[in-house]
Amino acid sequence: MVYATRRFEFSAAHRYWRDDWSPEENERVFGKCTSPYGHGHNYTLDVTITGTLDARTGMVMNMTELKAIVNEVLEEFDHRHLNEDTPYFRDQLPTTENLVRVLWQLIAARLPGAARLARLRLYETPELWADYDGAEETTFARSYSFAAAHRLHAPALSAEENRAVYGKCNNSNGHGHNYTLEVSVAGPVDPATGMVIDLVAMDHTVRGLLDTLDFRHLDQEIAAFADKPSTAEHIVIYLWDELAPRFEGRLRRLKLWETRKNVFEYAGPNPMTNGM
Ligand SMILES: [Zn+2]
Ligand SMILES: [Zn+2]
Structure with missing residues (x-):
């Protein structure tokens, strides 16, 4: 199997806060991420696909096509507030783990037949990231x-x-x-x-x-x-x-x-x- 990876970048704001927890509990678990007006990150997303090589083109998938599909997905997130401007974090917090799983659903559903999403790696900062491969566990x-x-x-x-x-x-x-x-x-x-x-x-x-x-x-x-x-x-x-x-x-x-x-x-x- 050949695995092909393309890197994407987007910027977004978010906030971690649970209304059903006391301010002290929010502060203890989420620290600075509770700041009421939100904060933001430059996210980096590595999208890895795999699949049978196209006999004529010799590619798993045309990277230009992958770029267009993922950019269309990221349009909804780039320069937005994840909690306020997207529908995905009404019932869950916009953590790196949840965000990578949301992106998985959106990207996997759009890939054409022969290509399969193998792995996503989402960096919130260069020192903090999550990996997801569609399985039960998130890394x-x-x-x-x-x-x-x-x-x-x-x-x-x-x-x-x-x-x-x-x-x-x-x-x-x-x-x-x-x-x-x-x-x-x-x-x-x-x-x-x-x-x-x-x-x-x-x-x-x-x-x-x-x-x-x-x-x-x-x-x-x-x-x-x-x-x-x-x-x-x-x-x-x-x-x-x-x-x-x-x-x-x-x-x-x-x-x-x-x-x-x-x-x-x-x-x-x-x-x-x-x-x-
Ligand atoms: Zn953050
Ligand atoms: Zn040494």
Whole structure:
């Protein structure tokens, strides 16, 4: 199967507020998103389609045709207030999870016979997005950063071998990175909050763990790396092992960027879903 993706952008305002909750409860769950006049985002939507290749054109679908179909759908959302100007959020909050599912319905219904919608990824900001593939579960992801020093040095190798294997990364005084961790969780969307997970709780959980690494020397200060090299592979497995129990079965994938050029993914010892 070939998967083809085209990126779209639109801008919209929204607000999270439930009239049947107290102001305190709204504030606790939705934070700044409760602001009465709304706020807005530049949304980015990645539309991925698949299907049998057209024998004559060699394409899944003409991207110009896809562009026209999706732009027609987005017309209703672009430069609008999602709660006030569209009919989709009278009974549900315009969260990223709900919005991506609404867009799925609208786009999937308009695709011509041979093409099938495979996946939508909707970015609310570059650090917060939702993935949807038409199934029961919606995936929500957020990226976090931490900065740490480390040295790649394996106790099982000799000094010469360490230098040969790790090169500059074996420098005895260490070096450091701005790490970025993408955390993907998945599950049913809570009808009350429109979210897969309580965002405040998710931030608290992930930030709590990453703060123990932030501005530290991993090998010198973190017990888990005292006797094994602090490779990105070991770090992403360590983060998974720490986070998975706290997410009670909802953690699906971690993606650790060591630099902008090196990225490491881990979905646990028994991954439940395929790549996204
Ligand atoms: Zn917002
Ligand atoms: Zn390094």
